[in-house]
Each structure stands twice: as structure tokens, then as C-alpha cells.
Amino acid sequence: MFEKVKESIAHKMRSFLKIYTANGQDFKINELLDFDSNVAVNKIWYRGDSYELSQLYRQLDDNQYGFWGSVPTAGIEIRKIHTGLPKTMVNILSGVVADDMQDVQFVHLADDELWKDIAKENTFDTLVKSAISKVLYTGDGAFKISIDTDISQLPIVEFYEADRIQLVRKRGRITEIIFKTSYTKDTHSYILYEHYGKGYIHYELKNAYDKLVELDTIPQTAGLKDVSWDEKFMMAEYVSFFNSDKFEGRGQSVFDAKRDNFDAVDEAWSQWIDALRAGRTKVYIPENLIPRNPNTGELMKPNSFDNRFIKLSPSLAENDSGKISTESATIQHESYLATYITALDLCLQGLISPSTLGIDTKKLDNAEAQREKEKATLYTRQTIVTELQRVLPALIQDIFYAYQTLNNQPIKEVECDVTFGEYANPSFESQVETVGKAKAQGIMSIEASIDELYGDSRDDEWKKEEVARLKAEQGIVDVEEPAVSLDMGV
Numbered sequence: 001m002f003e004k005v006k007e008s009i010a011h012k013m014r015s016f017l018k019i020y021t022a023n024g025q026d027f028k029i030n031e032l033l034d035f036d037s038n039v040a041v042n043k044i045w046y047r048g049d050s051y052e053l054s055q056l057y058r059q060l061d062d063n064q065y066g067f068w069g070s071v072p073t074a075g076i077e078i079r080k081i082h083t084g085l086p087k088t089m090v091n092i093l094s095g096v097v098a099d100d101m102q103d104v105q106f107v108h109l110a111d112d113e114l115w116k117d118i119a120k121e122n123t124f125d126t127l128v129k130s131a132i133s134k135v136l137y138t139g140d141g142a143f144k145i146s147i148d149t150d151i152s153q154l155p156i157v158e159f160y161e162a163d164r165i166q167l168v169r170k171r172g173r174i175t176e177i178i179f180k181t182s183y184t185k186d187t188h189s190y191i192l193y194e195h196y197g198k199g200y201i202h203y204e205l206k207n208a209y210d211k212l213v214e215l216d217t218i219p220q221t222a223g224l225k226d227v228s229w230d231e232k233f234m235m236a237e238y239v240s241f242f243n244s245d246k247f248e249g250r251g252q253s254v255f256d257a258k259r260d261n262f263d264a265v266d267e268a269w270s271q272w273i274d275a276l277r278a279g280r281t282k283v284y285i286p287e288n289l290i291p292r293n294p295n296t297g298e299l300m301k302p303n304s305f306d307n308r309f310i311k312l313s314p315s316l317a318e319n320d321s322g323k324i325s326t327e328s329a330t331i332q333h334e335s336y337l338a339t340y341i342t343a344l345d346l347c348l349q350g351l352i353s354p355s356t357l358g359i360d361t362k363k364l365d366n367a368e369a370q371r372e373k374e375k376a377t378l379y380t381r382q383t384i385v386t387e388l389q390r391v392l393p394a395l396i397q398d399i400f401y402a403y404q405t406l407n408n409q410p411i412k413e414v415e416c417d418v419t420f421g422e423y424a425n426p427s428f429e430s431q432v433e434t435v436g437k438a439k440a441q442g443i444m445s446i447e448a449s450i451d452e453l454y455g456d457s458r459d460d461e462w463k464k465e466e467v468a469r470l471k472a473e474q475g476i477v478d479v480e481e482p483a484v485s486l487d488m489g490v
Contacts, residue, residue, distance in 0.1 A: 039163040046137045050082040067267035098129035100421040107415040131159040138162035140240035140251030155402040199231030237395040265343040272336040392418040
């Protein structure tokens with residue numbers, strides 16, 4: 001009975017409620033930039049030259065309403081100032097990662113000795129730090145390993161940023177990395193394409209019209225010949241920290257979603273400085289009291305920078321004093337500061353903490369607050385470190401493969417580990433307080449407390465000696481556990 005009533009109600013509801021399928025709509029979106037153009041824009045932001053930014057944005061479509069793309073009205077120009085924030089962000093992030101990179105650890109001593117020579121020859125630490133910066137602001141890149149015995153008997157490692165590489169993928173896997181190098185001869189431009197795949201390098205030279213030409217067309221590529229080796233490895237490693245949602249299969253720059261915010265923070269700062277200049281004390285001087293050039297007798301003229309005085313025409317009114325008067329403008333510093341901080345927060349949001357850049361926008365000075373503000377930096381840093389711990393061991397392995405191939409040695413794997421130290425550890429005092437409380441409550445042993453306090457800063461032997469010293473001072477005696485017989489008959 002109940003089922004019949006329910007079915008009847010449902011039928012009546014269907015008769016009153018009619019739902020029609022929505023008609024599909026087509027949306028047409030025109031992208032402003034392709035991948036290479038996007039990289040070029042990010043490079044200009046990283047360079048941080050205000051003159052270059054003005055030129056760039058005046059050439060981009062639909063950017064006339066932005067700060068850098070706008071053209072001030074003649075006579076009321078504003079000085080456009082770039083804060084340099086994008087470059088600072090990238091350099092600080094690369095620094096907090098690369099500076100904590102520890103020595104590469106090898107299982108075999110012979111591998112360690114050879115690596116020291118290779119790392120020194122290629123200034124490996126500096127190369128990695130530069131690569132991190134380039135990947136952050138261009139999106140991705142690749143390490144290239146090459147052999148040139150005229151320069152070195154060891155493999156040569158270089159890094160190419162995003163606009164200097166092309167990727168060939170098969171079912172989501174990189175099968176070839178193409179490195180691009182530009183050359184010029186007699187005002188003619190050429191591009192060398194180096195196709196790096198597993199077991200081969202293929203060279204192509206193209207002119208400005210994208211036509212293939214012979215490698216000996218220019219002296220820089222005349223001696224190049226295709227080479228092949230064991231298909232076990234590729235003498236190149238691709239690296240990216242963030243995946244692009246716009247350009248499939250490529251990396252994403254930390255600038256890609258922040259450029260409008262960079263524009264806003266530059267505008268806020270420029271407007272603030274313009275207000276300070278316009279708000280300088282003005283002196284109103286009757287014409288007959290204006291200083292004159294001692295040499296020519298001409299009236300001195302104010303300029304747009306100092307704006308020290310304003311000429312008043314002589315007045316014939318009886319009550320006119322004919323005296324010099326001054327006027328000081330009231331500048332809304334708090335409003336400008338709030339606007340600047342808001343724009344700044346949007347630039348840094350999700351990437352790096354203000355305190356990492358030495359900025360304390362909230363005026364929170366206690367240690368706990370500072371650690372909380374560092375979380376954004378920690379998350380970004382961990383993403384970068386995770387990718388490097390994948391790429392660098394693979395790169396080192398490829399370098400050793402290349403060395404073995406150069407010297408006609410058997411191809412064998414090299415076991416190594418690349419580690420990074422911890423970042424933004426709490427102060428030693430706060431650690432002592434935390435560990436002391438845990439030990440006092442009986443939830444942490446002396447061994448654990450020593451390990452927690454000193455971490456990787458001390459070796460295991462030192463920690464063992466420190467534990468023994470503390471136990472001796474505290475009168476703690478290690479007692480061996482009694483042996484337990486498994487023979488039930490005993």
C-alpha cells in the first residue's frame with residue numbers, strides 16, 4: 001500500500017516538474033601569449049628594468065589599462081617605479097634550497113673521488129642554483145651533458161631554460177629533448193637543434209626562414225657529427241617544479257598567475273612616491289619677491305621634482321600683504337601602506353612567506369608567529385627539493401654513464417644520494433624547552449632528546465659520547481636485560 005502511495009506522489013511531481021536538457025554553448029577564448037612569448041614576458045619581469053617593462057606592456061594587446069601598459073596624459077606624467085619583487089622572490093627561493101644542498105654521498109669511494117673532479121670542473125653547486133632560479137621564472141628546463149675533449153676530459157654539464165628546449169613525448173614519457181642554440185654569421189641568424197634521445201644525438205641547423213642548411217654553413221657547427229651509444233641512457237635530464245595548466249606537458253613559472261599582482265604592487269608604490277613628491281611643502285611667492293639668477297637677472301623657475309615655490313601675480317587689493325606663504329599637504333600614509341601590503345600579500349600568497357623576504361607586515365615578532373609565517377616558504381621549498389632529489393641523482397648517473405662511454409668502460413650504475421638540510425629550524429632555546437618538557441614528563445629518552453636537539457649537526461659518535469656523559473652525571477646506570485630461556489622445561 002505504501003509503495004503505491006509513494007509511486008503516485010512521484011508521478012504527480014513529475015507531471016508538475018519538467019526539466020529540459022540545457023543547450024550546449026561554445027566559448028571562444030583567444031590566448032594572449034604562446035609558450036615562448038610567455039617565457040619572454042617572465043624574463044623581462046625577472047630582469048626588473050622599469051624601462052623594459054614599459055616597452056613590453058605597450059606592445060601587448062589588451063594591456064593598456066594596466067599600470068605598465070598605460071600611457072600617462074602629457075603634462076601629468078607619473079614616474080613608474082618597479083619594486084624588484086619578482087627577482088627577489090626567485091633569488092630567495094633558490095637560495096633557501098641550493099644553500100642547504102649537502103655533499104653528494106656515494107657508496108664507493110672511487111665514485112666519490114671522480115665526482116669531486118667533475119663537480120669542480122662544472123662548478124656544479126653554482127650550476128644547480130642558477131638552474132633552480134631559471135626554472136622558477138621560466139617554467140622548466142633541462143640539463144645537457146656533452147663531450148668536448150678540446151675543453152675537458154670530463155663530461156661538460158650545461159643548463160638550458162624553457163625557451164631553449166623542446167620536448168618530444170610518447171604516451172606521456174619524454175623520448176627526446178631538443179636543445180636550441182642561436183648563432184649569427186654575417187648578419188644572418190641560425191639555430192642549432194640538438195636532438196638528445198636514448199643512445200643518440202642528432203644535429204640540425206636551420207636558417208632564419210626555418211630551412212635546413214648544412215652544418216658547415218657556420219664555423220661554430222662545422223665539426224659536429226651525429227653520435228650514438230648504449231641506448232640505456234640519455235645525456236639530458238628535464239626538470240620542472242610545477243605543471244602548467246595552460247601549456248600541456250610543460251612547466252609553470254611562479255610568475256604566471258602573479259603578473260597582474262606585480263603590476264598592482266608597482267602601481268601602489270609608484271602612486272605613493274608620486275604623492276610624496278606632489279605633497280612637498282609649496283611656497284607661494286609674490287612675483288616681485290622671486291629669487292633671480294645672479295648672472296642674468298632672470299626669474300628662477302621651479303621644476304617638477306622639487307616644486308619649491310609657486311609664483312603669484314601682484315595684487316592691487318588694499319588688504320593684500322604681499323608676503324610669502326607656505327602650504328603643506330596631508331599625505332594618507334596609512335591608506336597607501338594598507339594598499340601596498342594588500343597587493344604585496346597577493347604577490348606572495350601560496351609561494352613564499354613575507355618573513356622569508358625580511359618583511360614583517362603583521363608586526364608579529366614572537367618565535368611561534370614567525371614559524372607560522374614560514375609555512376608557505378616551507379611548502380614551496382619542499383616541492384622544489386622533492387623534484388631535485390629525483391632529477392639530480394638521475395643527472396649524476398647520466399654523467400657517469402657519459403664518462404664511462406667516453407673512456408670505453410663498461411656501463412654500470414652508480415649509487416648516490418643527494419640530501420638537503422632542514423630549513424627554518426626553531427631556535428635552539430625553544431628546542432631545549434620543548435625537549436626538556438618531554439623528557440621531564442617521561443615521554444622522551446636521553447638518546448631521543450640528543451638526537452632531536454642536534455639532528456645532522458653532530459655525528460653518531462659524538463651523540464653516543466654525549467648520552468654517556470649525561471647518564472654519568474645523572475647517575476643513570478645501563479643494566480642489561482636478563483636473558484629469557486625459551487626452554488619451558490628450565
